[in-house]
Amino acid sequence: xxxxxxxxxxxxxxxxxxxxxxxxxxxxxxxxxxxxxxxxxxxxxxxxxxxxxxxxxxxxxxxxxxxxxxxxxxxxxxxxxxxxxxxxxxxxxxxxxxxxxxxxxxxxxxxxxxxxxxxxxxxxxxxxxxxxxxxxxxxxxxxxxxxxxxxxxxxxxxxxxxxxxxxxxxxxxxxxxxxxxxxxxxxxxxxxxxxxxxxxxxxxxxxxxxxxxxxxxxxxxxxxxxxxxxxxxxxxxxxxxxxxxxxxxxxxxxxxxxxxxxxxxxxxxxxxxxxxxxxxxxxxxxxxxxxxxxxxxxxxxxxxxxxxxxxxx
Numbered sequence: 410x411x412x413x414x415x416x417x418x419x420x421x422x423x424x425x426x427x428x429x430x431x432x433x434x435x436x437x438x439x440x441x442x443x444x445x446x447x448x449x450x451x452x453x454x455x456x457x458x459x460x461x462x463x464x465x466x467x468x469x470x471x472x473x474x475x476x477x478x479x480x481x482x483x484x485x486x487x488x489x490x491x492x493x494x495x496x497x498x499x500x501x502x503x504x505x506x507x508x509x510x511x512x513x514x515x516x517x518x519x520x521x522x523x524x525x526x527x528x529x530x531x532x533x534x535x536x537x538x539x540x541x542x543x544x545x546x547x548x549x550x551x552x553x554x555x556x557x558x559x560x561x562x563x564x565x566x567x568x569x570x571x572x573x574x575x576x577x578x579x580x581x582x583x584x585x586x587x588x589x590x591x592x593x594x595x596x597x598x599x600x601x602x603x604x605x606x607x608x609x610x611x612x613x614x615x616x617x618x619x620x621x622x623x624x625x626x627x628x629x630x631x632x633x634x635x636x637x638x639x640x641x642x643x644x645x646x647x648x649x650x651x652x653x654x655x656x657x658x659x660x661x662x663x664x665x666x667x668x669x670x671x672x673x674x675x676x677x678x679x680x681x682x683x684x685x686x687x688x689x690x691x692x693x694x695x696x697x698x699x700x701x702x703x704x705x706x707x708x709x710x711x712x713x714x715x716x717x718x719x720x721x722x
Contacts, residue, residue, distance in 0.1 A: 413450040415441040415486070423475075426482060427466035428541070430635040431666075432684040433475035433714060435461075440482045444489075444514065444601060447481065451573035454479060460571060461713060462599045464516060464543030468550065468637055473684045474715035484543055487516035487601060492529050509609055510564065514602040515545030519552070519559075520623075522605070527615030531607035533562060535618040539626050541638055548600040550709070551590050555622060560585045564606040568598040575601065588642045588709055631669040634677035640691060641674055641706040649706055650674040653694055656701045663690040688712060 421438035424430050441447035454460070459478025463469060493510045509531045513522050519540040526534035536557040540547055547559040548566060560580060568576045576598065584591050592598065626632070641649040653659070653673040661668045662679075664686035669675040676690055695706050 413439070413441070413453060414446045415439055415450060421480065423466070423471040423480075426463060426480075427469050427471060427637070428635060429466075429470055429637050429678055429682070429684075429687060431678055431682050431687055432471035433473045433717075435471070435476040435480040436478055438480045438482055441486045444487055447483075447487070447601070448569060448573040448575060450481075451569065451571060454571070456571075458571075460599075462515075462545060462549075464546045465518065465541065467542040468546055468552075468710050470637065470684055470687055470710055470712045472688070472712065472714035472716050474717045476714040481599075483514075483516035483545055484518070485516060487514035487545075489514040489602070490517050490521065490525055492531075493604065507608060508606050511605045511607060512602060513544045513605065515543060515548070515600050517544045518542070519544060519547050520619075523619055524616070526605075526607050527612045527619060530609060530612035530615075532610035532612075532615050533557075533607045534605065535615055535622060538619045539622050544603060545600045548603055549590060550588050551585055552588070558587075560590065562605045562607060563603050565604040566600055567602040568596075569601050570596070570598050629672060631671040631675050631677050634669075634679065636669070636675050636677045637710050639674045639709050640676050641695070642709045644704050644706065647704070648674075649698075652698050652702050652704055652706070656694075656697050658694055658697060661690065661693070663687075663693065666690045668694065684714075685716070 418438045421435045423432045423435055439450055441450060462481045462483060464484045490513050493512050511526055519537040519542060523534045523538035536555045539554040540552045551558050551560050553559060563580050566578050568578055584593060643649050650673040658668050659673050660670050665679040665682035666686040667677050667679055669677050676687055698704055698706050
C-alpha cells in the first residue's frame with residue numbers, strides 16, 4: 410500500500426478552515442495530495458476512527474471543545490474539473506448532443522463550476538455561483554438557491570467509504586430532498602466527485618446571468634463579515650428570514666455573534682464570537698420563532714464537536 414502523500418496537521422485550529430472563523434481544534438486534519446492519496450490515507454486509519462469531510466467550511470460550526478478524530482480537508486486538494494465527452498440524447502435528425510457533461514471533484518468551489526460551464530457554452534449551472542461552498546458540500550446537502558438545487562443536475566457521483574474503497578453511484582441510489590440527502594441503506598460514504606449534466610447553450614448569456622446573480626447576492630447578504638450562509642432551512646411556503654425578522658430578532662446578539670441586520674437568516678461573527686456564542690444564538694432564534702410563530706425551524710448548518718466542560722446545555 411502506498412504511503413499517504415498529503416499533509417497531516419495535529420490540533421488544527423478549525424477557525425482557519427470554517428467561514429464563521431470560530432470554534433475549537435480538530436484532533437487531526439489531513440489535506441490529501443489527490444483522490445488516490447485520499448483513498449490510501451483512509452485505508453491507513455484504524456477501524457472505527459471518527460472521520461469528517463469538509464470543503465470551504467461554509468456550512469459548519471465546530472464547537473469550542475474541539476473535534477475528535479480526523480478531518481479530511483478537500484478544498485484545494487480534490488480540484489479536477491473537466492468536460493467529458495459522452496453519448497447523450499440528440500434531437501431527432503441532429504448528430505450533435507444536446508447536453509455536456511462536467512466532471513467536478515468535491516474540493517472544487519461551486520461558483521467555479523458555474524463559470525467553467527458557461528465558458529464551455531453549457532447552461533443551467535449559473536445558480537451554483539450563489540452557493541459559497543464546494544461541490545462535496547453541495548452534494549451532501551443538496552445545496553441550492555434562486556429556485557434550483559444541485560441534484561437536479563447530477564447524472565452520477567463518485568463516493569468513498571471509510572476503508573478507502575470508491576463507488577460510482579446513480580442519483581436513484583439516494584433519497585434527495587430539500588437541503589437533505591441520504592442513502593437508503595445508511596451507507597457511510599462521502600462524495601468525492603460528480604458528473605453534472607448541463608444543456609448546451611449560450612455561454613455569454615450564462616456569464617451575464619452569473620454576474621446578475623452575484624450582484625444580487627452581494628446586495629442581499631452580509632458578505633463583509635464571517636458567516637456560514639443560511640442558518641435555517643426555509644419552511645414550506647415561507648421564508649426563515651421573514652419569520653426571524655417578524656420576531657424582532659434582526660441585530661440580536663450573543664457575545665460577538667449577531668443576527669445579521671442585512672439578512673435575518675444569517676448569523677455573523679462581529680470579530681471575536683465563540684462557537685458557543687453562535688450556537689446559543691441559533692437556539693435562541695429557533696426557540697423564539699417557535700414560541701411566537703409556532704414554526705419549528707430546522708438548522709441548515711452542521712454543528713460538530715464537543716462543548717467545553719460545563720458549557721451550555
